[in-house]
Amino acid sequence: MKMKKTLTSFIVAFLLSALWLSSVSAVELKVFAAASLTDAMRKVGAMYEKAGGDKVVFNFGASSTLARQIEEGAPADLFVSADEIQADKLDKAGLLLHDTRVSLLSNLLVIVVPKESKLVIQSPGDLLGDAVKRISMGEPRTVPIGVYAKAYLVSKGLWARLESKVVPTENVRSALAAVETWNVEAGFVYRTDALISRKVRIAYTVPAGDGPKVSYPFAVVKGTENLAASKKFLEYLGSKDALGIFEQYGFAVK
Amino acid sequence: MDETWHIVWFTLGSALLSMVVILPIGLPLAWLLARKEWPGKSIVETIIALPLVMPPVATGLILLKVAGRRGFIGSFLHEHFDMDIIFTWRAVVLALAVMSFPLLVRSLRVALEGVSPRLEGVARTLGASPLRVFFTVTLPLAARGIIAGVVLAFARALGEFGATVLIAGNIPGRTSTLAVSTYLYIQLGQDDAAWKLVAISISFAFVAVWLSEWLGRKQRVTV
Numbered sequence: 001m002k003m004k005k006t007l008t009s010f011i012v013a014f015l016l017s018a019l020w021l022s023s024v025s026a027v028e029l030k031v032f033a034a035a036s037l038t039d040a041m042r043k044v045g046a047m048y049e050k051a052g053g054d055k056v057v058f059n060f061g062a063s064s065t066l067a068r069q070i071e072e073g074a075p076a077d078l079f080v081s082a083d084e085i086q087a088d089k090l091d092k093a094g095l096l097l098h099d100t101r102v103s104l105l106s107n108l109l110v111i112v113v114p115k116e117s118k119l120v121i122q123s124p125g126d127l128l129g130d131a132v133k134r135i136s137m138g139e140p141r142t143v144p145i146g147v148y149a150k151a152y153l154v155s156k157g158l159w160a161r162l163e164s165k166v167v168p169t170e171n172v173r174s175a176l177a178a179v180e181t182w183n184v185e186a187g188f189v190y191r192t193d194a195l196i197s198r199k200v201r202i203a204y205t206v207p208a209g210d211g212p213k214v215s216y217p218f219a220v221v222k223g224t225e226n227l228a229a230s231k232k233f234l235e236y237l238g239s240k241d242a243l244g245i246f247e248q249y250g251f252a253v254k
Numbered sequence: 255m256d257e258t259w260h261i262v263w264f265t266l267g268s269a270l271l272s273m274v275v276i277l278p279i280g281l282p283l284a285w286l287l288a289r290k291e292w293p294g295k296s297i298v299e300t301i302i303a304l305p306l307v308m309p310p311v312a313t314g315l316i317l318l319k320v321a322g323r324r325g326f327i328g329s330f331l332h333e334h335f336d337m338d339i340i341f342t343w344r345a346v347v348l349a350l351a352v353m354s355f356p357l358l359v360r361s362l363r364v365a366l367e368g369v370s371p372r373l374e375g376v377a378r379t380l381g382a383s384p385l386r387v388f389f390t391v392t393l394p395l396a397a398r399g400i401i402a403g404v405v406l407a408f409a410r411a412l413g414e415f416g417a418t419v420l421i422a423g424n425i426p427g428r429t430s431t432l433a434v435s436t437y438l439y440i441q442l443g444q445d446d447a448a449w450k451l452v453a454i455s456i457s458f459a460f461v462a463v464w465l466s467e468w469l470g471r472k473q474r475v476t477v
Contacts, residue, residue: 064441071443134341139424142441167341167423182323183340 027054027229030075032066034082034144034216035171036107036190040249041080044242053236054229062171064142070095076221077230082107082172082190083144087217094222100231101219104238105251108191109148109206109214114182114199121203124156127186132165136178136187139168145175148212149188155211176200190214192250215254257426258447262454265432268343269411272351273404276358281400284362285388289371306356310416317348318421345422346429350411358407361466365399366392402469409462413455 033041038060045056059066059074063081067090070076079096081087084103090096111127113119119131127135138146146168153159169175172189179187180199187200194202218237220230236242243253286292287299305313321328321339331337339345369392377387393400415433422429424438432455439448 062441068441068443133338139438139441142438167425169423170419178341181318183318183338 027226029054029056029077029226029229029233030059031056031078031080031233032059032061032070032074032076032221033078033080034063034066035060035173036082036145036193037080037216038173039196040192040246040251043249044237044245047241047245048233048236053233054226056233062138062143064139064144065171070221075225077224077226078218078234079221080216080218081144082214082216083147084215084217085147086144087219090221091219096219097222097224098219100234101217102234102238103215103217103254104243105216105246106254107214107216107251108208109145109152109211110189110191110194110202111186111204111206112176112179112189112194112197112200113186113203114179115201117185117201117203119185119203121186124153124158124204124206126204127162127165128158132185134167134184134186135162135165136167136169136175136184138172138175138188139170140166143169143171144214145172145188145190148214152206152211195250216251258450258454260427261430261432261435261451264343264346264430265412268346268431269350269354269408272347272354272411273358273408275347276351276355276407277404280355280358280362284359285366285392287359288363288366302359303356305353310353310414311420313352314349314417314420317345317352317417321345321348321421340421341423341425341429343422343429346418346431349417349421350414353414353417354407354411357410358403361403361406362400365396365403368399369395398469402466405462405469406466409459409466412458412462 031041031045038058041058041060045058049055059069059076061069063083063086066076066079067081067086070079070090071093079087079090087096087101091098091101111121111124113121121127126132137149138144140146140150150159153162167178167184169178172193175187176189176193176197178184179189180197186203191202191205194200218234220227220234224230247253283302287295318340319325323329323332323338323340328339331339337344339348373395374387374391377391378384382390413433414431415437418429418431419434419437422431422434424430424434430438432451436448436451436455439445439451
């Protein structure tokens, strides 16, 4: 009997202290960011914390997935998309603080092949060749990298003939992984993803003026419980220090 | 053909094919587990059960490494037969087969254990060979339980997501299964289409589990 009482009071004490801890802990910012930003954002987040900023936790994924999660009420404070379409969608639904929306970064579309592959791609038309059986890219109806790649191939009049080779993936990093493991001969990713991987090489870079404009909009999510803190972190993301990091990873600063 | 029905037929076909692949392996294995004692039995039992409890995505990653073009099975098939597994319908069947295998073996084992060894013993003393005993005594007596197990494993295969999406992707008209397509429709914001597939999935699951339970109960009554 005594044992039971001790145990009960122990559990109560434990629960109370857990509650207390969770209420006094500092602000924790939840940032939903495009998969292509994974490495750069982690670095910037760590720098921000080190500089005395709030704790930042990330949820990385395809921008379309993240937008869908926010639509369904996921507790995000900040949304960073790899295309304007997904931000427009949330903006229209009144889920973003429109005044905070700012497009800070851009990127380039590249075609990657496994590092030791002998494939030469001088123009996107070379993807039609028999040596290329499959091409990975994000799901072309939803995931930004897939949407960009499709738009580009459509503009070149190649989409109809290449569509049957396309392997749609969950997000840009899975498209990269498919090339890294030799399971596809080529893939569309961003230049920044290609630079991070040691297992692929860039076979073709889509010139900035020739392809779709890859743009990363940032915005505070409406209904955030950490409005001031979110704005502060967004401001930091636009600072010289943070933009320097993004440039190191190969992003172009707008 | 309507996209939905293509997805339904493809999923049913892949699940059925995966059963055809694993039943000839699963049945003897289940018999060995039910009737014999041998060294390493508990280890084999544990390994077989792993896909049941491991994260499906972990199983998927292992399959990706083994069956990928750089994997030891994948590279062999690619070089000698010009055959690819990953991102083709074969990957779907592979994922469904591996993920439903533990459930199949478990159910078959229970079904075989339900047959009294005494009946088998009687047949043996009357001069029947072990193989003949298995096919004329054990198998007919366990038939209901075996079918129940196959139906249950088939139902599990119909719903597989984690391993499938990793090794087969979601190629419209070629590797899109019920579960993977449902996910895509949610991503697309086409909730109506997603709900349609969910309703179909629930119907299949309901019928399969009900049928499996019904068959299993009958077996217990007759033995």
